[in-house]
Amino acid sequence: MSMINYASREINCKIVYYGSGLGGKTSNLEHIYGKVQPDTRGKLISLATETERTLFFDFLPVDLGTIRGFKTRFHLYTVPGQVYYNASRKLILKGVDGIVFVADSQVERMEANQEAMQNLYDNMAEYGYDLTRMPFVIQYNKRDLPNAAPVRELQAALNPGWEVTEPSRQRVTPDASHAGENLIEQLPSGEWVEHAPYFEAVAVTGDGVFETLRAVSKLVLKSLA
Amino acid sequence: MAVGSASWSFTEDDFGAITHSLQRFLQESDARCALLVDRSGQLVATVGEQPKFDATAFATLTAADFSANDQLARLIGETDFNSLFHQGEKESMYLADVARRVILVVLFDNRTTLGLVRLKMRQTVDELTKLFEKVFARPAQGQGGAPGLLAGADDEIDKLFQ
Numbered sequence: 001m002s003m004i005n006y007a008s009r010e011i012n013c014k015i016v017y018y019g020s021g022l023g024g025k026t027s028n029l030e031h032i033y034g035k036v037q038p039d040t041r042g043k044l045i046s047l048a049t050e051t052e053r054t055l056f057f058d059f060l061p062v063d064l065g066t067i068r069g070f071k072t073r074f075h076l077y078t079v080p081g082q083v084y085y086n087a088s089r090k091l092i093l094k095g096v097d098g099i100v101f102v103a104d105s106q107v108e109r110m111e112a113n114q115e116a117m118q119n120l121y122d123n124m125a126e127y128g129y130d131l132t133r134m135p136f137v138i139q140y141n142k143r144d145l146p147n148a149a150p151v152r153e154l155q156a157a158l159n160p161g162w163e164v165t166e167p168s169r170q171r172v173t174p175d176a177s178h179a180g181e182n183l184i185e186q187l188p189s190g191e192w193v194e195h196a197p198y199f200e201a202v203a204v205t206g207d208g209v210f211e212t213l214r215a216v217s218k219l220v221l222k223s224l225a
Numbered sequence: 226m227a228v229g230s231a232s233w234s235f236t237e238d239d240f241g242a243i244t245h246s247l248q249r250f251l252q253e254s255d256a257r258c259a260l261l262v263d264r265s266g267q268l269v270a271t272v273g274e275q276p277k278f279d280a281t282a283f284a285t286l287t288a289a290d291f292s293a294n295d296q297l298a299r300l301i302g303e304t305d306f307n308s309l310f311h312q313g314e315k316e317s318m319y320l321a322d323v324a325r326r327v328i329l330v331v332l333f334d335n336r337t338t339l340g341l342v343r344l345k346m347r348q349t350v351d352e353l354t355k356l357f358e359k360v361f362a363r364p365a366q367g368q369g370g371a372p373g374l375l376a377g378a379d380d381e382i383d384k385l386f387q
Contacts, residue, residue, distance in 0.1 A: 003267050004234035004374055011374070012267045018318045042281045047289075059266075059285045065385045067378055072385070091292040095265025097232075136270060157288070209227075220381045224232060225375040 021081030161193030
């Protein structure tokens with residue numbers, strides 16, 4: 001739920017990093033915190049346990065620039081990934097404008113990723129939000145690990161696409177980040193499907209972190225246009 | 226328009242009316258400072274003594290605090306807690322729900338009492354509720370009502386991310 005404040009000339013938007021436990025959501029925020037100019041970001045707030053597992057959320061406000069004289073301020077949140085924290089995880093989704101799903105690429109985390117994705121759809125639906133109709137990107141993290149699953153397999157499991165029913169949107173839309181791939185395409189069966197844009201990343205070194213953030217914030221601003 | 230990204234906006238007139246109402250409340254209650262925070266954690270307005278702490282972080286934690294307490298209320302069979310009170314040795318805070326979308330947070334110290342703050346807050350919450358209901362009833366930006374603030378700004382958005 002973006003808020004436009006004409007008095008202070010600010011557009012405020014909320015982006016939530018979602019995903020299974022230990023997938024790298026907090027690492028994304030920590031990298032952003034370390035890289036952006038201190039005058040364009042606020043404090044990184046972490047409500048974590050003694051062992052640095054996120055208990056409630058991490059929070060980082062960043063300014064991404066000015067459009068039409070309005071400062072664009074993005075509030076970045078992570079959710080606790082562990083399964084039993086669902087109550088607090090769901091609270092963070094309240095008023096969300098854009099979602100980044102951080103998937104752990106390791107083969108053995110595939111099931112945990114799928115569970116987290118299902119949980120995201122369920123929690124969004126409980127608020128009456130439709131994930132397929134809002135800014136949503138997927139990040140495949142930990143691409144540097146030897147046991148990382150091929151992107152093709154991750155895409156098939158986590159981003160198989162949803163049906164596009166509106167005729168006006170049924171046209172092939174190439175994925176600007178991946179040559180030869182499409183975000184919207186027609187299957188051999190005749191059905192039109194749309195995939196969420198995806199990015200490969202190594203959050204601890206920062207690879208792909210800003211590409212992901214840029215993509216989701218651009219989608220959020222375009223949804224206001 | 227995407228479901229779930231319903232946006233809302235408020236004008237300088239709204240801001241003036243909110244400020245006026247809160248200033249009167251601070252005068253009558255002897256509280257130090259009042260902040261309005263929306264339920265998603267964004268700071269809407271600050272009136273009175275400017276806080277020395279990080280107000281953005283404060284707003285986020287306030288919304289989380291309120292949401293967590295809403296869930297606690299449900300667990301014990303209430304629909305919500307429409308106000309919360311946190312007592313400190315010198316500084317205390319009182320939080321109240323406004324129109325189910327905004328939270329009014331009042332910071333006060335030993336110069337006043339919880340009783341007076343609570344009493345004066347009722348009228349202010351009523352005033353603010355009416356005001357915000359009007360704000361939320363307006364067609365939101367980019368929702369098929371009023372044209373979005375960023376309508377036609379695609380090039381500018383693209384440039385921002387180059």
